[in-house]
Amino acid sequence: MPRISYCPRCATQLVVRHDGGRDRQACPDRDCGFVFFGDFSIGCAGVVLREDGGVTRALLIQRGQPPYxxxxxxxxxxxxxxxxxxxxxxxxxxxxxxxEARFRDVVGFRHMIVGPSTNIYVVCRLDYVSGEPASDGDETAAAGFYSFDEMESMEGVQGISRWGIRHALESHPGSGLSVDDNGSDNRWQMFGLTDVDPRHWRG
Structure with missing residues (x-):
């Protein structure tokens, strides 16, 4: 596990304490209560689909910088x-x-442990609003809308991108995890299934 020396809340030097079945770094100030659970990150990717001449195409970018x-x-x-x-x-x-695209729902996610850290990578479905694909000249070398058949002949299309696009194509928009506006504000969001059959409810 990565280690830090001082509490990010109150700047007190951390100590090692047994918590939740394992040794963890924690703040000795009980009023603070900070416990260091490790290094976490959240990644996200957007599946943006657009109809073009009766063919559904997905937005892809070509990486312009290492890695990949x-x-x-x-x-x-x-x-x-x-x-x-x-x-x-x-x-x-x-x-x-x-x-420009607007969030619709979550298609799926990947949880991966990489060395001392762990990452959640959330694949989201977005509704196309406007704009023609263009690279940013830095992180991306190219951008465009491509059909799934066209991707078959393209070199280097990442597997998780194919996975996300396939799941988006095979499911109805809004059938994934959507934001519950009644349980969210500008600091946190609740995601849940909206297409729920009441016959499955149990009292």
Whole structure:
């Protein structure tokens, strides 16, 4: 586990304490109560679909920088510590592909442990609003809408991007995890299934 020396809340030097079945770094100030559970990050990617001549195409960007420079993937990146997931994925699509799109629902996610850290990568479905794909000249080398058949002949399309696009194509928009406006505000969001059959409820 990565280690830090001082409490990010009150700047007190951390100690090691047995908590939740394992030794963890924790703040000795009980009024603070900070416990360091490790290094976590949240990534997000946007599946933006658009109809073109009766063919459904998905937005892809080509990476312009290492790692994996030259590969094709869904536009996406990391959510900032002070940024909601829906805001983050809309921003990444705009920054990397010059396309405006609005969050619809969560198609799926990947949980991966990488060395001392762990990452959640959330694949979201977004509704296309406007804009023609263009690279940012830095992180992305190219951007465009491509059909699933066209992707078969493209080199370097990332597997998780194919997975996300396939799941988006095979499911109804809004059938994934959507934001519950009644349980969310500008600091946190609740996600849940909206297409629920009342016959499955149990008292």
């Amino acid at each position: 420079a030259g590969s094709w993937q869904l536009p996406g990146g990391y959510a900032e510590h002070d940024e909601l997931l829906t805001t983050a994925v809309e921003r990444e699509v705009r920054e990397e592909a010059a396309v």
